[in-house]
Amino acid sequence: MNEQANGPTATLAKPGSAPLTRDKGPVAVPVSPGRVRRSRFGKPKPGTWAGAAFVAPLVAYLILFYAYPLYENVAMSLHRFTRATFVTGQAPYVGLSIYHEIIASPLFWPTVRQTATFVVVSLVFQYGLGLGLAVFFQRSFPLSGVLRGLFLVPWLLPIIVSATTWQWMMDAESGVVNRLLHVFGVDPVWWLNNEHSLWAVIIANIWLGIPFNLVILYSGLQNIPAELYEAAAIDGAGPWRTFWSITFPMLRPVTAVTLLLGFVYTLKVVDVIWIMTTGTGKSQTLATWAYSMAFGKGSSAVIKYSEASAVGSILLLIALAMGFVYLGVQRRQEV
Amino acid sequence: MQRVRRTWSRTTIGLVLTGLMLFPLYWMVNVSLTRREAIRSGELYPKAFTLDHYRVVLHDQLPYLRTSLLVGIGTVVLTLVVAAPAGYALSKLLVPGRRVLSFLLIVAQMVPAVVMALGFYTVYTNLGILDTVPGLILADSTLAVPFAVMLFTAFMNTIPQDILQAAQIDGASSWRTFISIVLPIARNSAVTVSLFTFLWAWSDFLFASTLNRDGGKFRPITMGLYDYIGSQNQQWGELMATAVLASIPTAILLVVAQRFVAAGLTAGAVKD
Numbered sequence: 001m002n003e004q005a006n007g008p009t010a011t012l013a014k015p016g017s018a019p020l021t022r023d024k025g026p027v028a029v030p031v032s033p034g035r036v037r038r039s040r041f042g043k044p045k046p047g048t049w050a051g052a053a054f055v056a057p058l059v060a061y062l063i064l065f066y067a068y069p070l071y072e073n074v075a076m077s078l079h080r081f082t083r084a085t086f087v088t089g090q091a092p093y094v095g096l097s098i099y100h101e102i103i104a105s106p107l108f109w110p111t112v113r114q115t116a117t118f119v120v121v122s123l124v125f126q127y128g129l130g131l132g133l134a135v136f137f138q139r140s141f142p143l144s145g146v147l148r149g150l151f152l153v154p155w156l157l158p159i160i161v162s163a164t165t166w167q168w169m170m171d172a173e174s175g176v177v178n179r180l181l182h183v184f185g186v187d188p189v190w191w192l193n194n195e196h197s198l199w200a201v202i203i204a205n206i207w208l209g210i211p212f213n214l215v216i217l218y219s220g221l222q223n224i225p226a227e228l229y230e231a232a233a234i235d236g237a238g239p240w241r242t243f244w245s246i247t248f249p250m251l252r253p254v255t256a257v258t259l260l261l262g263f264v265y266t267l268k269v270v271d272v273i274w275i276m277t278t279g280t281g282k283s284q285t286l287a288t289w290a291y292s293m294a295f296g297k298g299s300s301a302v303i304k305y306s307e308a309s310a311v312g313s314i315l316l317l318i319a320l321a322m323g324f325v326y327l328g329v330q331r332r333q334e335v
Numbered sequence: 336m337q338r339v340r341r342t343w344s345r346t347t348i349g350l351v352l353t354g355l356m357l358f359p360l361y362w363m364v365n366v367s368l369t370r371r372e373a374i375r376s377g378e379l380y381p382k383a384f385t386l387d388h389y390r391v392v393l394h395d396q397l398p399y400l401r402t403s404l405l406v407g408i409g410t411v412v413l414t415l416v417v418a419a420p421a422g423y424a425l426s427k428l429l430v431p432g433r434r435v436l437s438f439l440l441i442v443a444q445m446v447p448a449v450v451m452a453l454g455f456y457t458v459y460t461n462l463g464i465l466d467t468v469p470g471l472i473l474a475d476s477t478l479a480v481p482f483a484v485m486l487f488t489a490f491m492n493t494i495p496q497d498i499l500q501a502a503q504i505d506g507a508s509s510w511r512t513f514i515s516i517v518l519p520i521a522r523n524s525a526v527t528v529s530l531f532t533f534l535w536a537w538s539d540f541l542f543a544s545t546l547n548r549d550g551g552k553f554r555p556i557t558m559g560l561y562d563y564i565g566s567q568n569q570q571w572g573e574l575m576a577t578a579v580l581a582s583i584p585t586a587i588l589l590v591v592a593q594r595f596v597a598a599g600l601t602a603g604a605v606k607d
Contacts, residue, residue, distance in 0.1 A: 050509035051428035055436070058421035058484060065477050066443055069454025076457060133352070141345040147353045149593065153360065156585045158538035160557045161578040164564060165363045168571055174375040176362060207359070268447035271540045275564065290449045294456070295545060305453070312450035323442035 070316065073309045081305035091306075098310045107289070114198055115285040118205070118273075119266045123259060125206040130213025130258075135247065137214075138221050148218070155211035163275035166204040167192065170276075194281025201273045201283045208272060212265075213258055220254030221247065253333045260329060264322050268315065274298070286311055360582075367575035374571050388576035396577055398552040399559035402468065403537050406555055407584075409472035410536035411529045414479045419525065422487020423513050427499060440481040451477060452545040459546060466550040474542040479532035490524040491517060527595045530588055537584050556581050 077098055079091035102108060137148050154162060169176050170191035178188040191200040224247065232242045270287045273279050278298035279288030292298035294308035365381055366374055373383035424430050425437070455474050456465070464470040494517060502512045518525070540557045547554050560581055563574040 048429045048431060051424045051430040054420040054424035054428060054509070054513070055430050057417050058424075058480075059436070061417045061480060062439060062443065065473060065480075066439075066446070066451075069451055069458055070446070071454070072457040073450050073454040076453070136345075136349070136352070139345075141342045141349065143346050144349060147349045149589065150353050151356055153357060153585070153589065156534060156588065157360075158540070158557060158581050158585070160538070160540045160560055161363070161581050162359065164560065164574060164578055165359045167564075168366065168575070169359060169362060174377050176377055179377055207356075210356070264445045268445075268449065270447075270449055275540070275561075287447055287449050290447075290453070291541075291545075294449070294453050295548075305457075309450075309453050312447065312453055315447045316450050319445040319447060320442060323438065323445055326441060326445075327438060 073316070074313050076305055077310040077313045079306065081309075085305070098306045099314075102307055102310045102314075107284075111284050111286055111289050114282055115267070115287075117198060118202055118269075118283075118285050119263060121202050122205045122209060122266050123262050126209035126213045126262060127217075127255075127259060129206070129210050131217050131251075133210070133214045134217035134221055135243065137218060148214075151214055152211045154208055155215075159208065159271045160275055162208060163204060163272045166200075166207070167276045170200050192277055197277040197281045197283035201276050204276060205266070205269060205272050209262065209266070213262070216254060216258045217251065220251050224250045253329075256329050256333075257326075260322065260326055264319060267318065286315055290315065363575050363578050366571055367579050369572065371570070371572050385572075388572040389579075392573050392576040392580060395573075396556060396559045396580060399554060399556045400580065402550075402553050403555040403557075405468060406471050406475060407533040407536045409468070410475045410479065411532045413472060413476045414483050414532045415525060415528065417476070417480055418483035418487055418528065419518065419521070420513065421484045422491050422521075423517050425484070425488040426491035427494070427496075427517070428509065440484055443477075443481040448478075448541045452541055455542070455546055466547050466553075468547075468550075468553055471542060471547045471550075471555070472536075474546055475536040475539050476532075478535045478539065479528070483528045483532065486524055486528055487521065490521055494520050523595070526592070530592055530595050534584060534588060537581075 076091075078093060078095060080094050080098070081091045085091045133151065137144055170178075172178060172188055172190045172192070175191070177191065181187075181189065190196055228246050228250070229242065232246055237245065267285075268287050269285070270279075270291050273283050273285060273288050274291065277283045279285070279292055280299050284292075284299055288298065289300075290308045290311040292300040293304040293311070296303035365379075367388055368381035368384055368386070369378065370383040370385045370387070425433060430436065451474070455470075459465040459470050498516060498520075499512055502516055507515070537555070538557065539555070540561070543555050543558050544561065547558070550558075556577070560574070560577045563570060563577060
């Protein structure tokens with residue numbers, strides 16, 4: 001019960017006793033499960049009233065700033081909103097017909113395909129490169145702490161900063177990427193035009209996601225008992241063998257969490273794509289589609305509130321489903 | 336001897352990899368220091384050196400920087416006020432519906448920001464707080480509150496129950512215990528929460544571009560930067576100089592407050 005209260009932080013607390021957090025890590029400290037129970041079955045000194053009072057601001061907050069806007073969003077997808085609605089206040093209830101229109105739209109399936117490509121390719125490379133780096137940093141060497149810290153910089157920078165820089169680097173005529181390709185005899189690529197924009201944003205997004213994967217996987221690695229590696233060394237296992245028979249299997253729970261969270265976060269990406277290409281051409285995903293229809297920019301010149309919120313609601317449903325999956329994964333790992 | 340050489344070769348590889356990873360940032364600084372007419376030639380270092388872009392940008396972007404600072408601080412205060420008591424309740428008090436609440440906090444972090452922005456847009460239009468700083472603060476706080484509650488809960492869980500019981504025997508109320516015992520002990524986690532909250536509010540583009548589009552000078556630095564991108568004749572020198580300015584909080588955070596960053600990063604696993 002106590003574990004549940006802590007949510008993902010508690011789950012990650014297990015793999016999380018990495019040197020990164022060793023000196024001071026609220027999340028890294030294991031939670032003693034007896035504590036709450038004592039206050040429940042012993043003398044329940046701090047009464048339920050106090051608990052309710054202290055949590056009340058949060059509940060009010062969640063209702064006002066999550067439930068209410070989300071309700072408005074869903075309501076908008078069931079009524080036909082137009083720009084005029086805000087003046088006249090008229091938006092007839094139309095049931096699910098906006099959802100039907102969205103799915104029947106010629107843009108829907110291509111956008112779903114592009115979203116899938118964006119998410120899957122991003123995840124595969126973010127995870128692969130993150131894991132490679134985590135293993136590389138697993139044994140400490142001179143400067144390893146500093147370098148690992150520097151690897152996190154892209155994560156902490158405002159995304160608009162990174163995205164703008166990538167946009168310039170991928171400039172067709174004077175971008176440094178094409179210049180590098182030229183050295184290898186590759187013709188310049190029009191990275192940001194409709195045809196190639198999906199790959200351009202995927203590359204930038206992989207770069208952005210590496211630190212997140214590195215941090216979680218690295219802390220996962222720190223939790224693999226050293227004896228396993230010693231035993232493997234005694235048995236004469238090489239690094240390759242050791243990785244596949246110890247490191248990778250032992251990381252499975254951490255991998256599940258990393259990929260699950262990565263999936264959710266990648267699905268909702270708007271800013272990288274928007275800043276680099278305004279979601280035009282092949283780089284349109286469900287999230288940027290919703291954004292462009294909501295505010296009449298990019299691929300949708302006209303404001304379409306209802307259609308935008310319908311796409312948004314689809315994303316919301318996926319997020320909710322993932323929340324349940326996450327809960328399931330978490331519970332299984334606690335057993 | 337052999338061993339020493341091997342660890343240093345790892346350091347060399349590490350330096351190369353870090354260099355590759357951070358190359359885009361180097362490129363940003365490089366362009367920001369290059370004279371306008373030389374930018375397109377793409378020299379590997381600022382051969383045609385100038386500080387003019389910074390001069391222009393510092394002048395133009397000052398109001399935006401001020402707004403961002405204001406929004407960041409406001410978001411931090413709001414987040415702390417909501418999250419710290421909730422963390423105390425969830426870790427130390429009996430809370431009805433605790434499981435549901437914990438689940439909602441997880442889901443809250445998974446909700447796409449586009450969806451939130453759309454909902455807020457409608458709500459704000461009705462309330463008449465579109466294009467205002469308080470409106471942006473409220474919206475930005477949703478980026479941080481669930482994370483903050485979970486971090487506080489996890490940390491406050493580690494405070495020994497004995498200390499709190501001793502206070503109660505002395506007749507302290509829950510409020511008193513929270514203010515004079517729990518909060519001082521949880522000071523470090525409050526710093527971690529504040530740092531990350533500030534950074535997220537500072538970096539936010541999505542809410543700013545939807546809820547504060549027409550706020551004029553009362554728009555944050557991300558919008559100041561976006562203005563340059565949107566302009567017809569993209570001025571990359573100024574753009575990159577603004578980007579460097581917008582990165583300052585990140586740099587400060589990494590240099591000054593690294594141990595707090597480290598504490599938050601694992602918890603940051605629940606955040607993008």
